Every structure is written in C-alpha cells, then in structure tokens.
Amino acid sequence: MVMALISLLPWLQNCLSFLFSVFTTIFLLFSLLLLLLRSRPWCNCHVCKAYLSSSWTGEFTNLCDWYTHLLRQSPTRTINIHVLGNTVTANPDNVEYMLATRFANFPKGKPFSSLLGDLLGRGIFNVDGESWQFQRKMASLELGSVSVRSYAFHIVSAEVRRRLIPLFTSVSDGGGAAAAAAAAGVIDLQDVFRRFAFDNICKISFGLDPGCLEASLPISEFAAAFDTASRMSALRGTAVAPAVWKLKRLLNLGSERELKRAIRLVDELADELIRQRRKLGYASSHDLLSRFMCSVNDDRYLRDIVISFLLAGRDTVASGLTCFFLLLSKHPEVTAAIRDEIADVIGGSGDDELASFEQLKKMHYVHAAMYESLRLYPPVQIDSKFCVEDDMLPDGTFVRKGTRVTYHPYAMGRMERIWGPDCEEFKPERWLRDGKFVPASPFKYPVFQAGLRVCLGKEMALMEMKTVIVSVVPRFDVQVLDAGRSPKFAPGLAASIDGGLPAQVRRRSSGEQTPAHGAC
Numbered sequence: 001m002v003m004a005l006i007s008l009l010p011w012l013q014n015c016l017s018f019l020f021s022v023f024t025t026i027f028l029l030f031s032l033l034l035l036l037l038r039s040r041p042w043c044n045c046h047v048c049k050a051y052l053s054s055s056w057t058g059e060f061t062n063l064c065d066w067y068t069h070l071l072r073q074s075p076t077r078t079i080n081i082h083v084l085g086n087t088v089t090a091n092p093d094n095v096e097y098m099l100a101t102r103f104a105n106f107p108k109g110k111p112f113s114s115l116l117g118d119l120l121g122r123g124i125f126n127v128d129g130e131s132w133q134f135q136r137k138m139a140s141l142e143l144g145s146v147s148v149r150s151y152a153f154h155i156v157s158a159e160v161r162r163r164l165i166p167l168f169t170s171v172s173d174g175g176g177a178a179a180a181a182a183a184a185g186v187i188d189l190q191d192v193f194r195r196f197a198f199d200n201i202c203k204i205s206f207g208l209d210p211g212c213l214e215a216s217l218p219i220s221e222f223a224a225a226f227d228t229a230s231r232m233s234a235l236r237g238t239a240v241a242p243a244v245w246k247l248k249r250l251l252n253l254g255s256e257r258e259l260k261r262a263i264r265l266v267d268e269l270a271d272e273l274i275r276q277r278r279k280l281g282y283a284s285s286h287d288l289l290s291r292f293m294c295s296v297n298d299d300r301y302l303r304d305i306v307i308s309f310l311l312a313g314r315d316t317v318a319s320g321l322t323c324f325f326l327l328l329s330k331h332p333e334v335t336a337a338i339r340d341e342i343a344d345v346i347g348g349s350g351d352d353e354l355a356s357f358e359q360l361k362k363m364h365y366v367h368a369a370m371y372e373s374l375r376l377y378p379p380v381q382i383d384s385k386f387c388v389e390d391d392m393l394p395d396g397t398f399v400r401k402g403t404r405v406t407y408h409p410y411a412m413g414r415m416e417r418i419w420g421p422d423c424e425e426f427k428p429e430r431w432l433r434d435g436k437f438v439p440a441s442p443f444k445y446p447v448f449q450a451g452l453r454v455c456l457g458k459e460m461a462l463m464e465m466k467t468v469i470v471s472v473v474p475r476f477d478v479q480v481l482d483a484g485r486s487p488k489f490a491p492g493l494a495a496s497i498d499g500g501l502p503a504q505v506r507r508r509s510s511g512e513q514t515p516a517h518g519a520c
C-alpha cells in the first residue's frame with residue numbers, strides 16, 4: 001500500500017504543478033481583464049481615437065501641444081483620456097484642491113511608485129506617507145539652511161567661472177572642446193547645460209565632482225546610465241496598460257532589458273560614491289548625502305535618497321536654461337534689457353567678476369524673464385497623482401477611486417483665461433510692478449508644483465539659472481540655429497528637446513550694443 005502511494009508521488013506532483021499553472025494563468029488573465037476594463041482601451045470618443053491612432057500628430061508637434069488645445073476648448077479646462085484612465089486638468093481651482101485642500105486623497109500612489117520604483121526605490125520622489133515626511137523634513141532643513149545655500153552658490157559660481165565661461169570662450173574662438181562643431185563657433189546648449197547641472201547636483205548631493213563640463217567634454221558613464229534609466233522609466237508611463245511593461249520586465253525584453261542594465265550601472269556607481277563619501281568622512285561635510293548619513297545607516301536607502309535628488313536637480317535646471325536661451329534668441333529686446341539691468345547692478349566691475357548672491361537678488365528683470373520662460377516651457381510639463389477615494393473636483397468633474405489625475409503646467413502657462421490674450425508671448429514685464437518682481441499664485445503657475453509637496457530645490461534652481469544667465473548674457477551673443485522652429489520634445493521625465501539645441505556662440509567686446517533684431 002505504502003509502496004503504491006510512493007509510486008504515485010511523481011504523478012501527484014505533476015498534477016499539483018499543473019493545477020498551480022492553470023490557477024496562475026487564470027489569475028493573470030483575470031487581472032489583465034480587470035486592468036483592461038478599468039482603462040477602457042476600446043473607447044470610441046474622438047479624443048481617444050486620436051490618441052490611439054496618433055492622428056493628432058498631423059496637426060501638433062508635441063503631445064503637450066495637443067493636450068493644450070483640448071484643454072483650451074474644454075469649458076471646465078479638464079478633459080478625460082478614457083483609454084488611459086487619466087483625467088487631465090489645467091484649472092487652477094482643481095490644482096489647489098489636489099495639491100493642498102485634499103492632499104491626502106491625491107498621493108503619488110502605487111501605480112506611480114511602480115513606474116519609477118526600480119530607479120528611484122524609496123527616494124522622496126517616489127514615496128508617500130512616513131518615508132516621504134522623514135525625507136522632506138530632513139531635506140527642507142538642509143536646503144533651507146543658510147550654510148547649504150551659500151555652499152551651493154559657491155559650487156555653482158565655481159562651475160561657471162572655471163568651466164562654463166572658459167568653454168564658451170573657447171567655442172567662440174573656434175577651438176577647444178567639441179572640436180568640429182566648436183570650429184564653427186557652434187555648440188549644443190542642451191548638452192552643455194546638462195553637463196553643467198549634473199556637475200553641480202553631484203557636488204551638492206555627494207560632495208564629489210564628476211567633471212562632465214571639463215574642456216574635453218568627457219563621456220560620463222554615470223550620466224549616460226542615469227539618462228537611459230530615466231528615459232526608459234518615463235517610457236513605461238506611455239504604455240496603454242501597465243501590464244504591457246510589466247510583462248516586458250518579467251521576460252526581460254527590449255526597453256525593459258535596457259532599463260535593467262542602466263539601473264545596475266547606476267547602482268554600482270552610486271554604491272561607489274557612498275563608499276567614497278564614508279571613507280572621506282561625512283560629519284562636517286555640507287553635501288546632502290553626508291547630512292543624511294548622520295541619521296540613516298541603510299546604504300540602499302541612502303542610494304535611493306540621493307538618486308531622487310540627482311533626478312530632481314539635473315534635467316530640470318538644464319531644461320529651464322536651454323529653453324531660456326531659445327526664447328532669448330528670438331527676443332533681442334529682452335536680451336538688451338537683461339544686459340542693462342546687469343550693468344546697473346554690477347556696474348563696470350571688470351570682466352572676471354561674477355555677480356554676488358546679494359547682487360543677483362537685486363535683478364528683478366532677470367528674475368521676471370526666468371519666470372516667464374518657465375511659464376512657457378516648464379521643465380516638468382505634466383505631473384500625476386492617483387485618487388484614493390471617489391471625489392469631485394471644484395469644476396464638477398467626478399473622479400473615480402484609482403483614477404490618475406494629471407495637472408498640466410505646460411497647458412496652464414498657455415491658457416488665455418489665466419494669463420490674458422497675450423498668453424503665448426514672451427513678456428517678462430507681466431511679472432513686474434513698479435520694477436519689482438511679483439509672483440503669481442502657485443496654483444496658477446505650478447511649475448515647481450505647489451501645496452505640501454512643492455519643489456524643495458526651487459530657490460537653488462533659480463539661483464543656478466540666474467548665475468548662468470547673468471554670467472553668460474553680458475559676455476556672449478548666443479544665437480540658437482533655427483530658433484524660429486518650435487521645439488519638438490523627446491519623451492522623458494523632464495522636458496528635453498529632441499536632437500539638442502545647437503547655437504552659435506560669439507564673444508562680445510566691452511561696450512558692444514545689442515542688435516535690435518534677432519538673427520532668426
């Protein structure tokens with residue numbers, strides 16, 4: 001009897017594993033069905049049809065331009081993309097409701113954390129609740145402290161003086177760096193500003209210098225892996241159903257394989273940076289990693305924390321600067337006004353002097369020009385939350401539990417109902433009253449988000465951008481080639497221009513006047 005039972009064991013094993021496979025398959029199919037039912041991929045409305053067939057590309061260069069068009073037409077300034085299960089709004093009342101009044105009902109949520117989870121882990125960008133509160137408290141203490149602000153200003157000024165100005169000078173003289181292009185006085189501004197922002201944020205976050213903006217414009221393995229990882233993570237967000245990228249990840253296929261490889265490299269390099277920081281000592285260092293090291297022992301958590309800061313501080317600043325110089329190329333009158341203000345504040349204090357922190361604060365017109373440029377080209381064009389419980393937005397839009405709700409800073413910057421009939425024009429004056437900068441409500445202008453999760457690096461980012469503008473504009477004429485063409489954005493977490501932004505750089509002689517018309 002016992003022998004008979006033993007002989008049946010392999011058969012029983014086979015039966016059990018067969019049943020297990022059947023059960024798993026049914027479970028997977030059922031989950032897929034639920035996902036499909038939720039995202040309504042069959043929706044036949046004209047918006048969903050245009051989205052699925054990409055027919056909008058016939059009329060619009062970028063998805064954000066098409067959404068802007070739809071949002072302008074909507075009486076509530078809110079639309080639904082049913083196939084994506086996404087409610088998109090450009091209504092400031094809704095934005096205030098999501099980001100402040102009903103903050104707890106609109107967290108980042110699990111779907112977002114899973115999109116970026118492999119890259120960001122438990123970093124501030126990717127978490128809600130206690131872990132977010134802990135990191136937010138620590139980081140706001142650090143980023144708000146006078147010593148860290150002056151440490152950051154010192155780092156940024158040094159990068160401008162030692163690398164950015166010499167690079168522009170050598171390109172203008174037709175030599176140095178990226179040889180062939182530089183010979184014609186041409187350089188890719190987007191690439192330069194990415195390198196610049198990466199050096200700065202690595203120094204501020206880790207206290208270590210990757211030297212990406214050195215004269216030879218070296219290729220940084222870390223920067224390249226980081227680029228790939230954030231691009232591939234952003235690509236996940238464009239899939240009609242999350243099941244698509246999840247299956248690709250499970251099978252290690254295509255973009256998911258590339259993402260895995262890039263993240264492995266980011267991990268190795270981040271681990272090395274953490275090891276180096278520990279070896280060099282952290283108790284008296286001002287960088288963010290050292291500050292967090294004083295209260296966190298877990299190296300994986302430390303890695304996640306600083307990777308979020310790299311993501312936050314690199315492409316955003318680079319995107320802000322790139323689009324600023326694109327707009328400036330088309331507006332010589334703004335360039336001239338900036339030069340006048342700089343000359344008024346700094347005076348003729350010599351070619352080698354950079355503006356001090358106090359002098360930067362006095363430049364209201366430059367500040368207004370930065371805000372105006374970020375209004376038209378926000379580095380974070382869209383930002384999504386997930387609704388926890390059924391809710392009703394102030395404009396009367398019903399939001400079902402689990403729906404993705406997106407506010408759209410790019411569209412909001414181009415809404416006549418917020419900025420008036422000249423909303424598409426680049427006019428720094430709209431931010432000035434009696435020559436002084438006056439901010440707008442952050443819910444109308446959520447370029448740095450708003451409410452409880454407002455960007456923690458806003459002041460640092462503005463300081464970084466202003467230092468570059470105030471150092472470059474009086475010294476060089478920077479003319480973007482083909483500035484008249486509207487930019488085409490590449491998919492990514494922060495807005496970047498497809499193909500970069502080539503520009504001609506020419507050193508100015510002292511006392512030179514700004515031409516009345518741009519070359520475009």
Ligand code: HEM
Pocket residue numbers: 124125136139309312313314316317320378379380383446447448449452453454455456457458460461462
């Ligand atoms: C022009 C440059 C920048 C822009 C437009 C910008 C914009 C934003 C936006 C829209 C968010 C919300 C993102 C989300 O919730 O998904 C955000 C969050 C954040 N930003 Fe920035 N940012 C900039 C630069 C920086 C810099 C330089 C740093 C760091 C040094 C930084 C640190 C952060 C952090 C830590 C958060 C997360 C805040 C939280 O979740 O509580 N940002 N930023």
